[in-house]
Amino acid sequence: MKISEEIxxxxxxxxxxxxxxxxxxxxEGGSVGEPGVEELVDGALKGEIGPKKIxxxxxxxxxxxxxxxxxxxxxxxxxLASAEAVSVGMEVLEPELLKVGQKKEKFVVATVEGDIHDIxxxxxxxxxxxxxxxxxxxxxxxxxxxxxxxxxxxxxxxxGIGLSALLTTTMENMGVVTEKLREEGMSKSVLVGGAAVxxxxxxxxxxxxxADAFEGVDKAKExxxxx
Amino acid sequence: MSREIKxxxxxxxxxxxxxxDVGRIHETAFRILDEIGVRVELKxxxxxxxxxxxxxEVNRGEKIVRISSELVEAMVKSAPSKIxxxxxxxxxxLVLEGTRVHMGTGxxxxxxxxxxxxxxxxxxxxxxxxxxxxxxxxxxxHFFVRPCIAQDIxxxxxxxxxxxxxxxxxxxxxxxxxxxxxxxEEVVEIAELIAGGExxxxxxxxxxxxxxxxxxxxxxxxxxxxxxxxxxDLPVILSSAPIAGxxxxxxxxxxxxxxxxxxxxxxVFTQLINPGAPVVYGGxxxxxxxxxxxxxxxxxEFGMMNAAISQLSQSIGxxxxxxxxxTDAAIPDxxxxxxxxxSICQCALSGSNLIHHAAGMLESxxxxxxxxxxxxxxxxxxAMRGVRGIEVNEDTEALDExxxxxxxxxxxxxxHTRRHMRTEFFEPMLASREEREDKDxxxxxxxxxxxxxxxxxxxxxxxxxxxxxxxxxxxxERFNIL
Ligand code: B12
Numbered sequence: 001m002k003i004s005e006e007i008x009x010x011x012x013x014x015x016x017x018x019x020x021x022x023x024x025x026x027x028e029g030g031s032v033g034e035p036g037v038e039e040l041v042d043g044a045l046k047g048e049i050g051p052k053k054i055x056x057x058x059x060x061x062x063x064x065x066x067x068x069x070x071x072x073x074x075x076x077x078x079x080l081a082s083a084e085a086v087s088v089g090m091e092v093l094e095p096e097l098l099k100v101g102q103k104k105e106k107f108v109v110a111t112v113e114g115d116i117h118d119i120x121x122x123x124x125x126x127x128x129x130x131x132x133x134x135x136x137x138x139x140x141x142x143x144x145x146x147x148x149x150x151x152x153x154x155x156x157x158x159x160g161i162g163l164s165a166l167l168t169t170t171m172e173n174m175g176v177v178t179e180k181l182r183e184e185g186m187s188k189s190v191l192v193g194g195a196a197v198x199x200x201x202x203x204x205x206x207x208x209x210x211a212d213a214f215e216g217v218d219k220a221k222e223x224x225x226x227x
Numbered sequence: 228m229s230r231e232i233k234x235x236x237x238x239x240x241x242x243x244x245x246x247x248d249v250g251r252i253h254e255t256a257f258r259i260l261d262e263i264g265v266r267v268e269l270k271x272x273x274x275x276x277x278x279x280x281x282x283x284e285v286n287r288g289e290k291i292v293r294i295s296s297e298l299v300e301a302m303v304k305s306a307p308s309k310i311x312x313x314x315x316x317x318x319x320x321l322v323l324e325g326t327r328v329h330m331g332t333g334x335x336x337x338x339x340x341x342x343x344x345x346x347x348x349x350x351x352x353x354x355x356x357x358x359x360x361x362x363x364x365x366x367x368x369h370f371f372v373r374p375c376i377a378q379d380i381x382x383x384x385x386x387x388x389x390x391x392x393x394x395x396x397x398x399x400x401x402x403x404x405x406x407x408x409x410x411x412e413e414v415v416e417i418a419e420l421i422a423g424g425e426x427x428x429x430x431x432x433x434x435x436x437x438x439x440x441x442x443x444x445x446x447x448x449x450x451x452x453x454x455x456x457x458x459x460d461l462p463v464i465l466s467s468a469p470i471a472g473x474x475x476x477x478x479x480x481x482x483x484x485x486x487x488x489x490x491x492x493x494x495v496f497t498q499l500i501n502p503g504a505p506v507v508y509g510g511x512x513x514x515x516x517x518x519x520x521x522x523x524x525x526x527x528e529f530g531m532m533n534a535a536i537s538q539l540s541q542s543i544g545x546x547x548x549x550x551x552x553x554t555d556a557a558i559p560d561x562x563x564x565x566x567x568x569x570s571i572c573q574c575a576l577s578g579s580n581l582i583h584h585a586a587g588m589l590e591s592x593x594x595x596x597x598x599x600x601x602x603x604x605x606x607x608x609x610a611m612r613g614v615r616g617i618e619v620n621e622d623t624e625a626l627d628e629x630x631x632x633x634x635x636x637x638x639x640x641x642x643h644t645r646r647h648m649r650t651e652f653f654e655p656m657l658a659s660r661e662e663r664e665d666k667d668x669x670x671x672x673x674x675x676x677x678x679x680x681x682x683x684x685x686x687x688x689x690x691x692x693x694x695x696x697x698x699x700x701x702x703x704e705r706f707n708i709l
Binding site: 072075076077114116119123141168169172195196 | 337376378382385440446447448470472473515517518519520593
């Protein structure tokens with residue numbers, strides 16, 4: 001096997017194992033001390049392997065992870081570990097990517113004011129990151145003013161906003177956000193999700209309903225395509 | 228339908244933790260409060276802790292309260308070990324202490340399965356009233372937590388109306404969550420009007436506060452409401468709800484240690500606000516489905532942990548509250564009942580004082596079903612029979628009877644039989660004990676159909692004891708009762 005192929009295989013393996021760097025353990029608690037994605041990607045770049053090849057390899061690895069997740073072999077923390085290993089690898093690649101003018105699409109996510117339920121929102125944010133988005137996670141109990149301010153500050157860069165609410169009482173605050181965005185003349189696409197939210201409600205406030213985080217990621221990808 | 232109420236038996240037969248485990252968890256929880264502390268952002272709450280002698284420090288912008296074991300021990304001593312929750316009728320009073328078991332409904336579901344269409348739809352104020360009426364008629368349901376959120380009335384009228392729909396349709400103790408400090412005053416006013424001024428001894432209603440945002444953070448909004456309730460001397464339930472694998476360690480022991488620390492921090496807080504304030508150690512430890520992080524409350528471990536927290540609170544001598552009977556099944560199917568039966572039995576036998584969610588709940592707390600209340604009433608009845616246990620004494624051993632009947636006779640003509648037969652066996656309302664051939668002849672009837680017909684019978688015929696018309700008039704004058 002050529003050295004370059006060997007290192008790519010190793011990157012793939014370590015993404016699948018979810019090892020960011022040499023300090024991480026694998027699924028069985030072993031491998032500590034062996035190079036992880038960070039060291040391997042760095043090595044690959046130094047070995048003159050192009051970033052495009054490395055990204056392809058990482059994508060292949062994430063397809064494997066996705067399959068393992070779908071069949072139930074992998075649990076969420078496994079997928080999370082892999083996604084984090086990917087982010088670490090991408091950080092190493094970033095200077096190279098900037099050279100060729102590639103940057104990530106930005107997404108803002110928040111749980112609306114009055115609500116502290118964040119599990120669904122966190123899953124969505126995690127999956128967005130895994131799909132290659134840069135995510136600005138504003139946390140929970142976030143007022144419409146703050147959301148609008150953040151979107152404004154990052155304007156031009158933000159492709160969409162994801163809002164979560166689990167209470168019937170706080171759900172209305174999603175409408176406040178869409179209303180404020182409209183007032184400010186910002187035609188941003190807003191994805192909404194959470195137990196209390198329905199398609200009818202989303203339509204009413206001019207947002208896009210997502211039954212789960214997977215649907216959210218699909219819709220986010222559609223937003224980029226639409227441009 | 229029998230309204231005979233069988234409640235308050237002493238449990239404690241099921242102990243998932245050994246005495247050593249309980250002691251160890253307690254010590255580790257002390258270390259959490261002392262070494263890690265709880266995060267409290269609400270200024271008012273921080274002041275209460277600081278004045279009370281807890282250590283407040285700012286750590287990377289986060290305000291952390293650390294509590295010494297001495298302070299915890301003193302505050303636990305200051306909390307009452309017995310609390311009486313009143314019913315509108317005295318026979319419905321609940322005495323919370325020791326291992327006395329009571330079971331009731333649970334709350335805040337978004338959806339209701341419509342009794343006529345069988346479709347899942349949004350909850351309404353009418354549902355709360357009807358389910359209260361049903362709970363009033365079902366003998367094994369000992370208290371009422373408003374079951375669903377009324378989504379057909381304005382949000383500003385919610386709190387008061389949800390309480391009142393319960394209060395006016397059952398004479399059992401009424402409970403509800405409250406995360407809105409401004410509404411506490413109004414609800415207390417209703418309680419005073421109903422109880423005729425004095426609410427302290429037998430409050431007809433009480434609050435459940437999910438003040439803890441696990442892991443180890445006070446949720447500011449609910450904490451505000453909590454402060455108001457505690458100042459009013461009304462009993463308050465401190466419900467902390469860690470989710471194993473997500474907001475607490477994946478291990479059951481780790482989740483229990485964290486929950487215990489969270490509860491102790493809350494108990495200290497209430498006693499610092501108002502020494503001697505009635506506070507209930509409450510919790511609802513659950514799990515995350517590690518495949519998708521969905522909420523799990525139907526697994527065996529749910530019942531084990533909820534039973535374990537009764538042991539933990541018993542060990543510090545405070546009344547407790549936990550959950551059983553939540554299922555992850557979305558429809559009233561076989562999964563629903565086996566999951567329910569397990570946790571209901573586990574919690575009942577562990578001697579919990581207030582077991583909520585024990586009736587009606589489906590779909591991991593998102594939906595309630597009318598027929599399910601009747602089915603769960605039966606499961607609870609069986610569990611309570613288990614709690615009552617096997618009475619062993621001269622009369623129940625029946626040596627004289629055994630002598631009298633001797634070899635090969637029967638006990639059908641025995642006075643002893645007649646004296647005990649109505650109470651010794653649990654008398655089911657729904658269960659069928661017929662053979663297949665007999666059932667076929669009657670036309671096979673699913674127990675869910677039977678349950679539904681009982682619901683309709685109750686809603687058509689049962690009239691709960693009314694609130695005094697004069698009190699009702701005054702409440703309607705004062706509040707926007709819909
Ligand atoms: C866990 C939980 C809590 C935890 C939250 C912990 C946390 N860090 O998030 C705690 C204990 C703190 C809590 C508190 C309260 N809770 Co709560 N809680 C729940 C519970 C059990 C599970 C929610 C959950 O996390 N599910 C798992 C996740 C994965 O599901 P999800 O959030 O729906 O997300 C999925 C999709 O909806 C979607 N999604 C969600 N958001 C978004 C956003 C976008 C953009 C996209 C694309 C997708 C998406 O993707 C996710 C996965 O695919 C639900 C009941 C239930 N079964 O849903 C009640 C529930 C939501 N809570 C409820 C209540 C009443 C409360 C309290 C008011 C209780 C009280 N009396 O004080 C407080 C409110 C505090 C506040 N101000 O917010 C009620 C809501 C009723 C109502 N009024 O509408 C429920 C229904 C339970 C009940 N029956 O009582 N709660």
